[in-house]
Amino acid sequence: MTLRSHFHRRLGLVALVALASAVLAIPAQARPERLRWTHPTPGEVQNFEAFARAPDGSSEQFFSLSVPTPNLGVYEATIEVGDGDKLISLRAIRLDNVASAWTPPQTRVDDAVGPVIPVGGGTPLSPTPGAAQRFDFAGDAVGASVTGWVDTQPNYSLLTDDSLFGVTELDSNRVLFTASTGDNIHSHATGLDNIWSDYELRGRMAINHADASIGVTAYSLYRNSDSYYRLGRSAGGEFVLEGRPALSCSGTSTGITPTPGAWYRFEFHVQDQGASNHITVKIWDQTTTEPPSLQVDCVDSSTQRPRDGTIGVWSAGAGEKYWDDLEVILGDGGATTTPPDPPVLLFIVPAEP
Incomplete structure (x- = not known):
């Protein structure tokens, strides 16, 4: 299955909103990471899953997140991942046990290499008249x-x-x-x-x-x-x-x-x-x-x-x-x-x- 498939367009998970604890200025160690996400059709989902791995593909970890109670449409769960940089993705499991694609991975960066500074939406640029x-x-x-x-x-x-x-x-x-x-x-x-x-x-x-x-x-x-x-x-x-x-x-x-x-x-x-x-x-x-x-x-x-x-x-x-x-x-x-x-x-x- 690919992200472009019909099911993945319909059930595809919204990317992680925040990896909040990745900005803590403490030595690198295994520690909790808080994930936030949304989903376009929550009534179709029986479970959310998370997948964490090192950038070289090693140290894989899988997590079952159930379906947390959303707050204004945003789900939240905490997982504990291992030491060092991690790529973290989510997916949804539909009521008939069909899985969505994994979201594009987001990075949990080891604090030893510097902090993550959140990026806001900024001010969108107005369309240029006559743009090709x-x-x-x-x-x-x-x-x-x-x-x-x-x-x-x-x-x-x-x-x-x-x-x-x-x-x-x-x-x-x-x-x-x-x-x-x-x-x-x-x-x-x-x-x-x-x-x-x-x-x-x-x-x-x-x-x-x-x-x-x-x-x-x-x-x-x-x-x-x-x-x-x-x-x-x-x-x-x-x-x-x-x-x-x-x-x-x-x-x-x-x-x-x-x-x-x-x-x-x-x-x-x-x-x-x-x-x-x-x-x-x-x-x-x-x-x-x-x-x-x-x-x-x-x-x-x-x-x-x-x-x-x-x-x-x-x-x-x-x-x-x-x-x-x-x-x-x-x-x-x-x-x-x-x-x-x-x-x-x-x-x-x-x-x-």
């Missing part, structure tokens, strides 16, 4: 794979594994996320209607751990070829522009090191200039002002450069990674700034005569 494509994941089921996207296995593999990325909900806002610690995994939009040239990729992304690696791809040829441009950051580093094959231009760092728990907006533009591709980048903390100048300005004249391609996301290492409001703007998208966020209307009172 927009992925805000609002229409995708929580706990399921993204419709029309394909995940690929670690280490730049082109082989499919649709268990690596899924949709979760942060403060009632649905986003794309992964809790996988696999190195160099990807998810990409598929189909001929998702291949473009001369475009800008806009959106936002966030991490919950300082050792998380996260990024977005443009002009990607996945799953046919390991070729794309990427705006991303490796564990502990700044957001940089990279390519596969490697870029030869200098000045590819944005100077921006992400803070766990914060959302970062970006504008990632690639323009075909005939003999080369012109690539520019801006990225900034969503709560701050958009930078007035480009942070990266690169020309790729390689004969191996991609001429067009789809968009996607890239991940590696510890923690959870999140993406939202991905848009494709055709043409010279970099010539205009991102629309401002709308105002927040607080209240309306009668005006004085």
Whole structure:
């Protein structure tokens, strides 16, 4: 069974809401972990189960959680897992004993490697008029794979594994996320209607751990070829522009090191200039002002450069990674700034005569 099956769409479990005790600053040890989750059709479920394992697949543990009494639709249970990093998933067992798919695993990170900082929903970005494509994941089921996207296995593999990325909900806002610690995994939009040239990729992304690696791809040829441009950051580093094959231009760092728990907006533009591709980048903390100048300005004249391609996301290492409001703007998208966020209307009172 896959996350895309009819039953898994219907009975598929909502991803874990919180692994609350993962942020305690105490030495690594076996200890209780509190899980919170929701489910779209609770009346069909006779039992929930949890599965914990180390990132290398060892130290597997299974737990029967029964059906706890929900509080405002949220279930809660406590399990005790072993020492070190753990990947934890849930599934539902229907009344006829049919099991749902496991949720995409979330990471319980050993405190010895640093704290987990929760990521909130932030402020969703308003749609850009005339955008060729927009992925805000609002229409995708929580706990399921993204419709029309394909995940690929670690280490730049082109082989499919649709268990690596899924949709979760942060403060009632649905986003794309992964809790996988696999190195160099990807998810990409598929189909001929998702291949473009001369475009800008806009959106936002966030991490919950300082050792998380996260990024977005443009002009990607996945799953046919390991070729794309990427705006991303490796564990502990700044957001940089990279390519596969490697870029030869200098000045590819944005100077921006992400803070766990914060959302970062970006504008990632690639323009075909005939003999080369012109690539520019801006990225900034969503709560701050958009930078007035480009942070990266690169020309790729390689004969191996991609001429067009789809968009996607890239991940590696510890923690959870999140993406939202991905848009494709055709043409010279970099010539205009991102629309401002709308105002927040607080209240309306009668005006004085």
